[in-house]
Amino acid sequence: MSKHHKVFKLKLAKLAQEESSVVLERKFGVRANLIRYWALVYRINGLDSFTHKQLPYTCKFKLNVLKTMRRNEWSLGFTSAYFDLSSPGILFQWQKLYAHDGITRLKPKKKGRPRVTYDSSTPKPSAEMSEKELREELDYLRAENAILKKLEALAQAKKKKAKTRR
Incomplete structure (x- = not known):
């Protein structure tokens, strides 16, 4: 923008x-x-x-701009103005990237952080698990159960305290 x-x-x-x-x-x-x-x-x-109808600029468009500039021997400023780019600095970057790495660097890249994919696979059946895996899962489930019990006890204590205040 x-x-x-x-x-x-x-x-x-x-x-x-x-x-x-x-x-x-x-x-x-x-x-x-x-x-x-x-x-x-x-x-x-x-x-x-x-x-700026072509945002984001395609690889084909960028290559066409660079080839036109070289063929006609235009300056960065004039070429940018001719193709209605937001600034000559963009064209300078394309020129630098193309000279360094070729056409592959002119391809638009996705911006931002990559999406996190969660492993949503179903757990293995207990028959396929090793003894160590079974013990680890048992420990995890016991800890989870203890946390839920404490949370329930806290909620009940809060309710009881609220009743005594009335």
């Missing part, structure tokens, strides 16, 4: 056609080079600028 809304970017891009980006920087508190980039995107794409 972009820090600035599409309408705001379009407004500044239009104003940058008439005023200096340094003056607009002082008025709106946005870096002048960013305003110049937005103005370039607006000059190339018009009112359809800043839509």
